[in-house]
Amino acid sequence: MRDLVDPVDPVVDAAEAAPFEDAGEYRAAVERIRGAAEAYYSGSDLAMDDATYDGLMARVLATEATRPEWKEAGSPTEAVGAGGGVVGDIVHSEPMLSLDNVFGEDELRKWAERLEKILGRPVSGYTVEPKIDGLAIAARYTDGVLTLVATRGDGFAGEDVTAQARRAAGLPARLRQPVTVEVRGEVFMTDDDFVAAQAMRTGNGEPPFAHPRSAAAGTLRAPKRPYDAPLSFLAYSVHGIPEPMAQSAAMAWLAELGTATTAYSLCATVEEVKAAVEAITAARGTLGYGVDGAVVKADQPADRAGAGSSSRAPRWGVAYKFPADTRTTKLLRIEVQVGRTGVITPVAVLEPVQVGGVIVTSATLHNFEDLVRRNVRAGDTVFVRRAGDVIPEVTGAQLDLRPEDSEPFEPPAACPRCGGEIDRSQKRWRCTQGRACGANISLEYYVARTSMDIEGLGDRILQAVVTAGLVTDPADLYDLDVPTLAALERLGDVSATKLVNNIQGSKSRPLSRVLTALGVRMMGRSMSRRLAAHFGTMDALLAASVDELQRVDGVGPERAVTIAAELVELTPLITKLAARGVNMTEPRGAAPAASASALPLQRADGSPMTVVVTGAVPGLTRDEGNEAVERLGGKPSGSVSKKTDLVVVGDGAGSKATKAEQLGIRILPADRFATLLQAHDAGDQDAVADILA
Ligand SMILES: NC(=O)c1ccc[n+]([C@@H]2O[C@H](COP(=O)([O-])OP(=O)(O)OC[C@H]3O[C@@H](n4cnc5c(N)ncnc54)[C@H](O)[C@@H]3O)[C@@H](O)[C@H]2O)c1
Numbered sequence: 278m279r280d281l282v283d284p285v286d287p288v289v290d291a292a293e294a295a296p297f298e299d300a301g302e303y304r305a306a307v308e309r310i311r312g313a314a315e316a317y318y319s320g321s322d323l324a325m326d327d328a329t330y331d332g333l334m335a336r337v338l339a340t341e342a343t344r345p346e347w348k349e350a351g352s353p354t355e356a357v358g359a360g361g362g363v364v365g366d367i368v369h370s371e372p373m374l375s376l377d378n379v380f381g382e383d384e385l386r387k388w389a390e391r392l393e394k395i396l397g398r399p400v401s402g403y404t405v406e407p408k409i410d411g412l413a414i415a416a417r418y419t420d421g422v423l424t425l426v427a428t429r430g431d432g433f434a435g436e437d438v439t440a441q442a443r444r445a446a447g448l449p450a451r452l453r454q455p456v457t458v459e460v461r462g463e464v465f466m467t468d469d470d471f472v473a474a475q476a477m478r479t480g481n482g483e484p485p486f487a488h489p490r491s492a493a494a495g496t497l498r499a500p501k502r503p504y505d506a507p508l509s510f511l512a513y514s515v516h517g518i519p520e521p522m523a524q525s526a527a528m529a530w531l532a533e534l535g536t537a538t539t540a541y542s543l544c545a546t547v548e549e550v551k552a553a554v555e556a557i558t559a560a561r562g563t564l565g566y567g568v569d570g571a572v573v574k575a576d577q578p579a580d581r582a583g584a585g586s587s588s589r590a591p592r593w594g595v596a597y598k599f600p601a602d603t604r605t606t607k608l609l610r611i612e613v614q615v616g617r618t619g620v621i622t623p624v625a626v627l628e629p630v631q632v633g634g635v636i637v638t639s640a641t642l643h644n645f646e647d648l649v650r651r652n653v654r655a656g657d658t659v660f661v662r663r664a665g666d667v668i669p670e671v672t673g674a675q676l677d678l679r680p681e682d683s684e685p686f687e688p689p690a691a692c693p694r695c696g697g698e699i700d701r702s703q704k705r706w707r708c709t710q711g712r713a714c715g716a717n718i719s720l721e722y723y724v725a726r727t728s729m730d731i732e733g734l735g736d737r738i739l740q741a742v743v744t745a746g747l748v749t750d751p752a753d754l755y756d757l758d759v760p761t762l763a764a765l766e767r768l769g770d771v772s773a774t775k776l777v778n779n780i781q782g783s784k785s786r787p788l789s790r791v792l793t794a795l796g797v798r799m800m801g802r803s804m805s806r807r808l809a810a811h812f813g814t815m816d817a818l819l820a821a822s823v824d825e826l827q828r829v830d831g832v833g834p835e836r837a838v839t840i841a842a843e844l845v846e847l848t849p850l851i852t853k854l855a856a857r858g859v860n861m862t863e864p865r866g867a868a869p870a871a872s873a874s875a876l877p878l879q880r881a882d883g884s885p886m887t888v889v890v891t892g893a894v895p896g897l898t899r900d901e902g903n904e905a906v907e908r909l910g911g912k913p914s915g916s917v918s919k920k921t922d923l924v925v926v927g928d929g930a931g932s933k934a935t936k937a938e939q940l941g942i943r944i945l946p947a948d949r950f951a952t953l954l955q956a957h958d959a960g961d962q963d964a965v966a967d968i969l970a
């Protein structure tokens with residue numbers, strides 16, 4: 278996990294956040310937070326993404342620290358769930374609190390140090406659990422029978438959601454022992470159930486859910502609906518027992534009672550906590566449900582009692598937050614792509630945005646039926662979700678922000694590649710030409726000079742062999758013989774022989790050429806060379822996991838996922854080419870040029886440039902801006918001095934920009950910086966060099 282090995286500024290740090298300069302702005306922010314929290318906990322449309330919410334909250338906290346006289350009674354900074362939870366009439370046996378957040382290893386350490394200071398002794402062990410991205414409930418059992426389920430509400434009283442909660446998988450109607458206890462845990466929706474819930478909901482003419490968590494909240498709080506979206510439950514604490522238990526013992530007991538429980542690790546030291554958080558980070562995305570962090574808790578009841586709680590959150594536990602998996606951004610346009618097999622899909626082209634720690638520039642819109650149902654349009658502010666190693670998806674649009682002149686999306690009437698008819702009999706539309714639809718284009722690409730470099734095989738001959746049905750994919754080229762070609766094109770034996778020799782001769786090209794020739798998306802010439810040099814053989818490349826692909830310079834998570842998916846799709850063709858005798862290895866010593874591995878913000882000697890980001894960078898929060906600097910090989914800094922190498926200046930930049938000018942330090946406009954980041958992530962060395970030239 279990057280944060281742990283390489284600590285950077287926390288994403289949200291109240292001490293770092295800029296306080297509001299006038300009371301009116303402060304009050305407006307408080308109102309926005311209240312509104313957002315209300316929407317968030319009620320399960321209706323999200324008003325903003327979590328990063329924006331957390332950023333706003335940090336500024337409000339900073340303002341309250343510097344201008345305590347402005348602070349309102351009942352400020353959202355002091356209330357459970359910012360006071361946005363729907364209060365019901367079920368009074369909790371003991372308050373259901375929020376958790377304080379830490380972002381990164383440094384803050385985790387500080388939190389643990391503070392806890393030891395409060396206790397005046399070392400903490401006797403921690404548990405680390407995944408932080409399930411759902412909503413908290415309290416489930417009361419009487420003599421082992423489920424009788425009442427309530428939401429967190431304002432922390433003191435919540436709503437009765439017994440009827441809907443009974444349907445949550447993992448929350449048994451009867452425990453295995455006839456005990457009277459209160460079980461608390463998270464109700465959430467798995468990724469698969471979310472897909473099913475979206476279909477049910479839009480199928481009923483209702484707008485889609487923005488996120489699995491709002492789907493879970495909306496479903497749990499819903500009065501009877503004509504459809505029942507599936508819910509799940511994982512327990513993480515037990516209450517109303519005579520003697521408080523260690524957290525680890527409580528989890529074991531909950532499992533014995535028959536409730537589903539979150540996984541946990543028992544850790545003796547902060548070092549071990551770190552490792553456990555790292556393990557959860559690594560597993561995130563493979564769990565099949567949303568995890569927005571890790572929860573670290575003092576294990577022993579004595580430590581918990583010693584630390585106590587504030588009105589909002591316990592001091593004995595903390596949430597280690599992960600980068601958000603859902604963000605909002607602008608949908609620039611909707612492109613229609615035709616795949617190799619003729620599948621036609623809509624793809625969202627997005628203003629770059631960081632989701633789950635990755636810059637995302639495009640996302641799937643699934644299929645046309647779905648797109649029309651979701652009513653997403655170019656110009657919309659959309660929610661983009663990235664769950665682990667899957668292609669990011671647009672889950673929905675923020676309809677209140679839709680531009681007035683926006684137009685509904687028109688699905689294509691004909692195949693955008695060949696103009697042929699579209700087969701709409703299935704959800705996934707296809708060009709009726711199937712594989713033949715793209716044959717000409719992929720053949721031209723295959724034989725091109727920068728690919729397999731097959732001389733003499735021009736458009737005319739390619740067209741002829743395709744039309745004659747002799748060739749549908751590049752591997753078929755190797756079956757062409759002299760008599761066939763000579764007859765077809767009246768080439769004459771000499772020319773036909775030469776052509777066949779050229780085709781056969783291409784079999785010995787290095788792997789990097791083969792990779793280029795396949796026309797893999799997000800894998801141009803220089804990327805093909807790097808992959809070939811790194812893996813050496815096609816087999817090794819095909820066997821590489823998404824993680825292993827990312828070890829190659831310039832391959833970020835988005836690219837790794839695309840390349841892996843593309844290679845799977847291309848495997849039949851690759852096998853066919855290998856069977857024809859096409860070389861699938863890279864000669865040793867064909868390593869890419871050294872410059873390819875240097876990062877853009879490194880000095881000539883390889884040391885990091887000192888870079889100050891001031892003002893807004895499009896698509897990034899300030900901390901993401903600093904993270905981006907690190908990713909590009911630089912060292913982020915907060916102040917401009919003679920030692921600064923580069924200052925990135927965006928909207929709202931102030932004295933730092935002026936100072937940079939005075940000192941004659943190089944200035945890069947923020948939009949250029951965003952483009953640089955994109956080019957770097959896309960492995961486009963030329964564009965990177967252009968921007969920094
Ligand atoms: N986008 C928005 O408009 C918006 C609005 C409000 C809140 N939020 C998000 O919610 C966060 C604040 O939420 P909060 O105050 O509800 O608390 P929280 O999410 O920070 O932490 C407390 C909650 O964590 C949950 N949890 C999950 N797994 C757990 C485990 N293993 N052990 C204990 N608890 C576990 C419980 O529901 C508990 O109530 C903000 O940081 C923000 O990101 C977003």
Ligand SMILES: [Zn+2]
Binds near residue numbers: 708714715
């Ligand atoms: Zn077509």
